[in-house]
Amino acid sequence: MVNYTLKATCETVHVGGFSCQLPPVLQIASGDRIDVETYTGYYIYSHAPAEFVTPELLDICQNLPPDRKVGPGPHLLTGPVYIQDALPGDILEIRLEAITPRLPIGFNAIRSGWGALPQEFPDPALRFIPLNLETQTAEFPPQSGIHLPLQPFFGILGVATPDDPHSSVPPGHYGGNIDNRELQAGSRVFLPVLVPGALFSIGDGHAAQGDGEVNVTAIETSMNGSIQLILHKHLNLTVPFAETPTDFVAMGFGETLDEAFAQALKNLIGFVEKLTGISAEEAYILCSLAASFRITQVVNSPTKGVHGLLPKAILPSVESWEAPFTTLNP
Structure with missing residues (x-):
């Protein structure tokens, strides 16, 4: 077993979707562990306060190469990671060992035409929400006395498919934008391998989210994680x-x-x-x-x-x- 560190840089992230044409940014063996960085806010960074826009995120947002923009989705993903010997029909296990917000701030956005009630709430809105990393809470609305416990997880855990590049927005049999708040540290996720090497990507950090994610977003924030990727040859699974x-x-x-x-x-x-x-x-x-x-x-x-x-x-x-x-x- 080898331990890797995968930083989020212009060379190691991609935005908007999944593609089997993306070259892997890291090759590992089954059982290896990765300390991974993820960022979020690619399309809203110019409206964000200084504490949200780190120099690393600014570099990504201003200098990401065109070939790393692979779909229409808003999500910035770290990867893909190539798992040696992974073949279609295998199962990739992702052990989520640790998940921690990178920054003491996140955002929530209402997008016009999206959400569970787009007619009732048609106007776009962007709010930045401080995170108290000492108490692991966030107060919203400000000065309301309503304190939300932080329960961080990655909204997107996915593998590439043999199809053309596709958006990071909808989830599917490949995983992707699952947005399942149960998948916190200590959980294991199983995804079918669909292309050689699996080409696994991760991102869309959520500090807190309710089931349904009804207004389109959670408290979106950049996130650190420690994960272990394990390949299973003897299992048969077609959905996450x-x-x-x-x-x-x-x-x-x-x-x-x-x-x-x-x-x-x-x-x-x-x-x-x-x-x-x-x-x-x-x-x-x-x-x-x-x-x-x-x-x-x-x-x-x-x-x-x-x-x-x-x-x-x-x-x-x-x-x-x-x-x-x-x-x-x-």
Whole structure:
């Protein structure tokens, strides 16, 4: 195992999307660890206060090469990382060991025509929100006495696809802009490998977000992370799946919440059925009794997300929880 440091620079970040044509900025072996830097605010830096715009971010925003602009999305991503021996059909595990805001400030933006209620809130708005890194809280609105606990996570964890470059906005089977607030430090995320080397990218740091992310953004901020990337050759998975310290997390994506919910439920039923050996009907009932389904996000057009949480505490001890992935399909 080797430990790497991946700084965010004009040579190591890309903006707007994913592309299998991007050359990797780092090549690692399965099991290696990376201390990674990410920045955010590429399209709003000129409106930001000085404490938000570090010299490194300013250099990226003013000098990013044209070939690092690969899609129409607003997200600045660090990567891609090439994992040796990764081939389509394999599974990439991302162990999120540490996630920490880089700066004591973040922003929230309403974009005209976006969000859950675009007609009710049609005007764009940009707010910068101080982060108290000592108390791990943010007060919003200012002087309101409302203190939000910081629960940092990366909104985007994704791999490249063999398709043409595509936007970083919608999530999908490749991961991408999942915006799942459950994926905090201590979690593991599993993504299908779709191109040789996987070409993994990370970014879109969120200091705090509610389920749904209803006004389009969280408290967006630049973020540090420590991750371990592990390649699995014996698993079969076609959609993102995750494990937190307390729950198994099945995900679903669709153009409607109904479609996203149905996919998340089917994925969780299949997982429970194979993990425990109970029937599909019994797993369906168990999900009704014990699983909690939540709206991941409704704003990453055209794809909405739902995730289902199954508490690990209710399950019997099993030799290998990974066994279900040998047959899990959406």
